[in-house]
Structure formats: C-alpha cells, structure tokens
Amino acid sequence: MLEPEFWVAVAFVIFCGIVWKAGGFDQIINGLDRRGERVRRELEEARRLREEAAALLAGYQKRRGEAEREAEAIVANARAEAERAAAEGHARLNDFVARRTKAAEAKIAQAEAQAAAEVRAAAAEAAVRVSETILREKVTGDAAQDLIRRSLGDIRTRLRA
DSSP states (O other), rough: OOOOHHHHHHHHHHHHHHHHHHHHHHHHHHHHHHHHHHHHHHHHHHHHHHHHHHHHHHHHHHHHHHHHHHHHHHHHHHHHHHHHHHHHHHHHHHHHHHHHHHHHHHHHEEEEEEEEHHHHHHHHHHHHHHHHHHHHOOOOOOHHHHHHHHHHHHHHHHOOO
C-alpha cells in the first residue's frame, strides 16, 4: 500500500469521482456528441458536394459530347460545301473553256472565210488584168474596147459572187 502506483490509482479514482459529481463527464459526453454531430454534418456536406460535382461532371461530359457531334456535323457540312463549290467551279470553268473555244473556232472560221474571199478577189483582179492585157494586145478598135469592158465587168461580177 505504500507504493506510489497505488496512490496514483487512488488519486485518479478520487479525481474521477469529483469530475463525475461536478458533471464533467456529461460535458465530455456532450462535447463528444457535438463533435460527432459536426463530423456527421461535414460528411453529409461532403457527400452532397460529391453528388453535385458528379452531376456537374455528367452535364459537362454531355455538353462536350454534343459539342463534338456539332463540330463533326459542321466539318461534314463544310466538306460537302467545299466539294459542291469545287464541282460548281469546275463546271463553270468547263463552260467558260467551251464558250471560249467556240468563240475562237467562230473567229477562225470567219478569218478563213474572209481570207478565202480576199484570195478570190485578188485572183479575180489578177485574172481581169491578165485578160485585159491579152485582149488589148489582140483586139483593137472601139468595138474591141467596148467588148473588153463588158467582158471584164462580167468576169468581175462572177468571180466576186
């Protein structure tokens, strides 16, 4: 009984009795209950925040999916529009080339016709001069001059036609 551990145990029991009598255990229990209630509220708040974050994440994922689908649709529409514009441009270019070719062919045909007419006219003029020279050398007199004029007029008219 004279050992210090014994007296420490006795003092502890007396201390616990005084604390119990003064209501200290009720305060400790109430403090622990308040602390447990606060921890429970914090856990509820954390659970609520986690659910809210999960809902926000799901909403953002849904919006991202919609945005990706919309972007794919925009890209597909842009490709289709570009292909259509390219086809339209190609068709316009082909039409332009065809019109220009046709116009060039018409100008060439006109130039050929004009050149042929000029060649015929030059040939007719040369033939008239040659005929006039030959007839002047062989035919003489007023009647001959009259014949030459009429014949040359007929030749010019027929060759130009």
